[in-house]
Structures are given as structure tokens and as C-alpha cells.
Amino acid sequence: MSIAAYPKYESYKDTSIKWSPEIPQHWGIMPLKFMARMKSGDTITAEQFTSDGFPVYGGNGFRGFTDRKTHTGKFVLIGRQGALCGNVNYAHDDFFATEHAIVVSPKRPIETIWLGEAIRCAGFNQLSQSAAQPGISTEVIGNQRFPFPPLPEQRAIAAFLDNKCAKIDQAVRIKEAQIKLLRERRQILIQQAVTRGLNPDAPMKDSGIDWIGKIPAHWKVWRSKFLFKQSKELARKNDIQLSATQSFGVISQEKFESLVGRRVVKISTNLDKRKHVELNDFVISMRSFQGGLERAYSTGCIRSSYVILRPAPEVNPDFFGYLLKTPRYIHALQITGNFIRDGQDLTFENFADVDLYVPPYQEQAEIADHIKHSCDRIDDAIKIKQNQIAKLKEYKTTLINAAVTGKIKVS
Known part of the structure; x- marks a missing residue:
């Protein structure tokens, strides 16, 4: 029910109160x-x-x-x-x-x-x-x-808000649960596509690697250090500063600021020690043990403590961008050492301890394209739910304000 549809009091008076400029005459x-x-x-x-x-x-x-x-x-x-x-x-x-x-x-x-x-x-x-x-x-x-307002009206307003807000809160909870299911569906879709491919009838084989399990018979298992080489190249003269983020990958600090709506303090010292990053490199950051490896979407430089991984020609960055952030892969990284307990950073050696599987390059591209289009549809559905939640919360705030300040009559 819209706010305008509720009845109003017969007459109002000015208050000079900024957040409640007029109230019912008898309040x-x-x-x-x-x-x-x-x-x-x-x-x-x-x-x-x-x-x-x-x-x-x-x-x-x-x-x-x-x-x-x-x-x-x-x-x-x-x-x-x-x-x-x-x-x-x-x-x-x-x-x-x-x-x-x-x-x-x-x-x-x-x-x-x-x-x-x-x-x-x-x-x-x-x-x-x-x-x-x-x-x-x-x-x-x-x-x-x-x-x-008089006490009976205060009580009527409280009872009205208790009833209406409970219904709004329930509607929000339902939509939040729907978003959770959509996100779970998204993760399952990615997991199934990157581990089994797009052909449900493809013959399978045991990979021989615990964390991988069975994979399509024509896929290969590689040592990670042969798929990715560690790059220690120092920052180049004109490199822009990059941010390694779990949500957006490795992007320019300017783009990160625009996405999150806040400023980022740029490093002004020890710039000569920062590392050069190429487009489609992968980066092991301080949070990679929690959220996987970050793909670079821009060329630039990043802090010296991070590990830069340069992919071999057999690596499709779109496919591995999904694979290296799956929960199963992250768990495989986590059990390679005590770096989490001891407060140490994830190293290239930890990365190299976890073998990877490699579909043919063209199949990698097809899988990544399928994931992107499917996830785009899910993300669109999530955004719709999030917008609905935002509108419900906005309506709740407006309804509360209208009731407690007498803009609407609820008794």
C-alpha cells in the first residue's frame, strides 16, 4: 500500500522541526x-x-x-x-x-x-x-x-508499525534467501562446468589427484609450475598502480575507487620494489588463501610481497579465472602448509604443490563463455532481487517516518 493511500489527519500545524516540519494540530x-x-x-x-x-x-x-x-x-x-x-x-x-x-x-x-x-x-x-x-x-x-502525540495514538502507531514492519522484514528475508540460493546455484554451475565440461556424456577418468577427482578422459593433468611461471620483474617506469581485489580481480586503483565509491591511498615510497604485472597474469595476494587467485585485467605494478604468475600458452585466462577461485581449489591450497596458522603469506611453492587439470584450449574458451553467459543471467536476477530489497527498506523507512510524525493517520 502506497503512503499516499493512507488517511491523513484533518488539520496540521508548523513545528520548525527540520525532520518533522508539520504535525497534527492536536499533537x-x-x-x-x-x-x-x-x-x-x-x-x-x-x-x-x-x-x-x-x-x-x-x-x-x-x-x-x-x-x-x-x-x-x-x-x-x-x-x-x-x-x-x-x-x-x-x-x-x-x-x-x-x-x-x-x-x-x-x-x-x-x-x-x-x-x-x-x-x-x-x-x-x-x-x-x-x-x-x-x-x-x-x-x-x-x-x-x-x-x-497523545499516549493512545503512540500505542496505535507502535502497533501499526509492528504489524507492517514485520511483513516488510519477512518479505526482505524471503528475497535474501532467494539471493543466497541464486549465488549457490552460480557456484554449482561454475564448479560443474570447470570440472566436468559441457558434455554430460563425455567419458570420465580418475585424475589421480585427490582434490580433482574424476575429469573428462581427454583432459590432462599438469604440474602447476609448468602452467605458470613466477615473474619477479620489477615495475616499469610508466606502470600504473594496481589493486588486487577478491571481488574485481587485479585492476587499476582508479577503477577500484570508482567501483567501491571511496578513495585509495596510493603508495609513494619504495615504488622501485613493486612488481610488474601483465594483462592476464594471475596474482597470489594476501587473501588468496581465502578467495583464490586474482586475474589481472590491466597492466601495471603491484606490491612487492605478492606473487606474479605468468601463464603458459596452454592457459585460457577466462577458464582459469573461474577454476582458480573454486572452493575445491582454494581448499587444496589451504592444506599445502601452515601459512594461515603461522600468519605467513601464500607462496609460489604452495601454489606449485597443487596440480591442475587442463582441457584443450578451445574447450576452455567454450566452457568459460558458457559460464559467463549463465552467470550473467544469474547476476541479473540477483540485481533485481537486491533492487527489490532496497525499495522495501526504503518504503519501510518512509512508512515509519510518516507514522511517527503524523503524516498518516493509523488509529
Whole structure:
């Protein structure tokens, strides 16, 4: 149901409140400090957390358990410090509130959910007093003016939002589950295509390699060090700086910045020690033991600690771009040594310990093309679901704001 379809109150009045410029004529207006007391919680050390007991709430919600409580009842909690200052959560029954949470204790009869959602709409994060270490004070937020509907209407608004938001949240969960299934389907499709090829009737053979298992009979098994040579060539004079990413491969830092929407600090020292990377090289980065090897989509230079792999002519970079990021291959890399436990980087020797299989070059290209087109369709379906989720969340935010500020009448 669209917001415009809901009934409105008969008359409204101006408030001079930025986030709620007009409210129903019969509603009151008062500073938050006249509605409630606001006080930060208590300090808790890491040693005071327990495996069970009273729940502990900080500025961003639940943090664990401890053996003592600070409050009993149902309260609004406001994040006091950090990137999420102004964040709103709820706590109820017996609980412990940390110093990073401001506990809002009503001075008069107030519906907790209405109050919490009104505070959320007020956007207290915009009242932060420091850019370096964001934080809000109880004095500043206490002076903020709020609309104040009669208690029966507060309760009606809370009940309305509880019902509507539960339905929206359920719809979001369903779509998130659908996205998860699509991603699983995508991974299964890649795994099947790169290990069995496109012909389901192709005769199979045992590869003789544990992690590989059976492969089409005409495919070959190679030692990795014969398929890829380690390149230690230093950066060339005009090389651009590259970023090795799990999501996008090895790309220019400018492209990475445009994709993620944030700046990347460029290295200005020891440039002479960086390594040269060619288009379609593969890179072993610090995260390769988690997400596989990264394919280079640009020529440039990269940090000296990374391992550069130059492919042999038998390697189709599109095919191996999928193969070297499959979960089975990553697991095979992980069991080649103790580098994860010991905090060491994945080396060329680890890579060389894992044998690879090689279909004929043309078949590699056909498999990669099939995967790309199939994954593109799945990715398009995922984007549709993600857009639907974004619209549902936007609608939920708009609905909450409309209800708590009286733009719509729900009682």
C-alpha cells in the first residue's frame, strides 16, 4: 500500500522541526529531555563477559553476556560514539548497558517503540561533535524538539508499525534467501562446468589427484609450475598502480575507487620494489588463501610481497579465472602448509604443490563463455532481487517516518 493511500489527519500545524516540519494540530511539541532522562551505561572489561547471564548492549546492539545488570524494563538505546553514533536499538527485561550506549528512561508514560522510531527519524548521527571520532552528548540530544502525540495514538502507531514492519522484514528475508540460493546455484554451475565440461556424456577418468577427482578422459593433468611461471620483474617506469581485489580481480586503483565509491591511498615510497604485472597474469595476494587467485585485467605494478604468475600458452585466462577461485581449489591450497596458522603469506611453492587439470584450449574458451553467459543471467536476477530489497527498506523507512510524525493517520 502506497503512503499516499493512507488517511491523513484533518488539520496540521508548523513545528520548525527540520525532520518533522508539520504535525497534527492536536499533537504537542517538547524537547526530548522533558520526555525522558538520558544517561550512558557502565564500563565493562573484556574479562567481565561471560558465556551466559544478562545480555550486554552497546551502541550497536547486543555484544554478549555478563553476570550483572544495570537496567530492568524496556528501553530505547542510542549509540553514543563511533561511526554508528545515533544508532537506535531496543533492550528489554534485565540487561547491562555499556558506556557506549545512551539509555533513554521515560519521565512520563510513553510508548517505547514510538519514542525509539521517532529518535531514529530525528537522525542524531548528524549531531556528531567530531569528524575524527564521532560522538553525541546527552545535553545536545536532550534539547532536540520532538512531536508528542497523545499516549493512545503512540500505542496505535507502535502497533501499526509492528504489524507492517514485520511483513516488510519477512518479505526482505524471503528475497535474501532467494539471493543466497541464486549465488549457490552460480557456484554449482561454475564448479560443474570447470570440472566436468559441457558434455554430460563425455567419458570420465580418475585424475589421480585427490582434490580433482574424476575429469573428462581427454583432459590432462599438469604440474602447476609448468602452467605458470613466477615473474619477479620489477615495475616499469610508466606502470600504473594496481589493486588486487577478491571481488574485481587485479585492476587499476582508479577503477577500484570508482567501483567501491571511496578513495585509495596510493603508495609513494619504495615504488622501485613493486612488481610488474601483465594483462592476464594471475596474482597470489594476501587473501588468496581465502578467495583464490586474482586475474589481472590491466597492466601495471603491484606490491612487492605478492606473487606474479605468468601463464603458459596452454592457459585460457577466462577458464582459469573461474577454476582458480573454486572452493575445491582454494581448499587444496589451504592444506599445502601452515601459512594461515603461522600468519605467513601464500607462496609460489604452495601454489606449485597443487596440480591442475587442463582441457584443450578451445574447450576452455567454450566452457568459460558458457559460464559467463549463465552467470550473467544469474547476476541479473540477483540485481533485481537486491533492487527489490532496497525499495522495501526504503518504503519501510518512509512508512515509519510518516507514522511517527503524523503524516498518516493509523488509529
